[in-house]
Amino acid sequence: MGYQENIRRVVPYVPGEQPKVTGDLIKLNTNENPYPPSPKVKQAIEALPVEEMRLYPDTTAAPLVKTLAAYYGLDPAQVFVGVGSDDVLATCFLTFFAGSRPVLFPDITYSFYDVWTALYHIPYETVPLTDDFHIRSADYMRPNGGIVIANPNAPTSMAEPLSVIEEIIRNNADSIVIVDEAYIDFGGETTLPLLKKYKNLVIIRTFSKSRSFAGMRIGFAMADASLIEALNNVKFSINSYTMNCTAIAYGVATVEDEPYFREMIGKIVKTREKTGAALSELGFTCLPSAANFLFATHQTVPADEIFTRLKKHNIYVRFFKKPRIDNYLRITIGTDAQMERLVEVLKEELCNI
Numbered sequence: 001m002g003y004q005e006n007i008r009r010v011v012p013y014v015p016g017e018q019p020k021v022t023g024d025l026i027k028l029n030t031n032e033n034p035y036p037p038s039p040k041v042k043q044a045i046e047a048l049p050v051e052e053m054r055l056y057p058d059t060t061a062a063p064l065v066k067t068l069a070a071y072y073g074l075d076p077a078q079v080f081v082g083v084g085s086d087d088v089l090a091t092c093f094l095t096f097f098a099g100s101r102p103v104l105f106p107d108i109t110y111s112f113y114d115v116w117t118a119l120y121h122i123p124y125e126t127v128p129l130t131d132d133f134h135i136r137s138a139d140y141m142r143p144n145g146g147i148v149i150a151n152p153n154a155p156t157s158m159a160e161p162l163s164v165i166e167e168i169i170r171n172n173a174d175s176i177v178i179v180d181e182a183y184i185d186f187g188g189e190t191t192l193p194l195l196k197k198y199k200n201l202v203i204i205r206t207f208s209k210s211r212s213f214a215g216m217r218i219g220f221a222m223a224d225a226s227l228i229e230a231l232n233n234v235k236f237s238i239n240s241y242t243m244n245c246t247a248i249a250y251g252v253a254t255v256e257d258e259p260y261f262r263e264m265i266g267k268i269v270k271t272r273e274k275t276g277a278a279l280s281e282l283g284f285t286c287l288p289s290a291a292n293f294l295f296a297t298h299q300t301v302p303a304d305e306i307f308t309r310l311k312k313h314n315i316y317v318r319f320f321k322k323p324r325i326d327n328y329l330r331i332t333i334g335t336d337a338q339m340e341r342l343v344e345v346l347k348e349e350l351c352n353i
């Protein structure tokens with residue numbers, strides 16, 4: 001007893017395994033980008049004097065905030081950056097969900113949401129997706145203390161049309177609606193144009209997927225200036241210096257390289273379509289993906305069996321032992337060569353079962 005009683009006990013989020021990438025290991029389990037960040041980052045590395053690191057970084061990460069605001073046609077007062085979108089989302093949960101009504105999010109979605117609700121003692125209710133994994137806007141027309149929607153959703157990979165998301169935002173003017181657009185650069189319609197219309201919308205984005213920067217940890221929120229101010233007040237109540245000077249400088253360099261960004265997205269989308277077709281020939285069904293991963297189930301072979309067999313070949317994918325989705329595998333889109341190898345191994349293994 002004693003101090004034991006004073007310890008905050010939480011069940012943490014469990015990220016996908018990060019095995020050492022050596023030799024023939026193919027890592028398709030955490031939706032990282034298989035291509036390197038923009039080559040412009042190399043110049044930013046050279047331009048950043050090490051001597052400057054003795055100083056604290058800009059508390060508002062102003063160069064990055066300004067660059068993002070200009071890129072998305074917003075005022076800098078409408079942008080908030082953090083240490084990956086997990087940091088931004090956690091700050092949003094802490095800032096925007098301080099009421100007593102339950103926060104709503106789908107039963108199948110990013111599994112960090114219920115970890116934050118537990119950590120911050122936020123009441124919540126999950127809303128079941130339809131049998132074919134769609135979000136039904138009518139299900140969100142009830143009293144609530146906030147709403148969180150990932151669009152495209154994870155791990156389903158499916159995007160809902162903007163009209164469905166807008167209906168949820170429009171009919172919940174008294175709630176803050178967070179739309180987590182971690183995967184939007186790979187497909188689906190962004191809610192960005194809706195920022196002009198709705199003051200209760202918060203859009204979350206990340207550099208981890210489409211900008212090949214999972215290791216740099218950059219995420220951001222876009223919303224009405226009053227909401228961004230509230231986020232900053234909470235952030236400045238915990239840690240003024242969340243963004244280090246390297247992340248700020250490299251982040252700016254990445255956003256400035258639009259042609260490279262478009263080219264990499266194009267490659268991944270093409271590989272996604274090719275891989276989906278190859279998997280369906282092997283007896284898989286993939287949900288329609290608007291993301292940089294596929295969510296696939298096999299007609300006859302259980303997902304956990306395939307997961308284990310792939311691992312023996314040093315191919316890592318993600319398997320969630322959770323109701324409704326425990327016969328699916330989430331497969332990140334890698335390079336063409338990696339996906340060809342995956343298909344080859346699957347072909348071989350499925351013949352042996």
Ligand code: PMP
Nearest residue numbers: 084085086110154182206208219
């Ligand atoms: N949102 C969703 C839907 C995700 O899948 C992820 C990736 N795990 C994140 C947010 C967090 O990504 P990051 O912290 O790397 O920006």
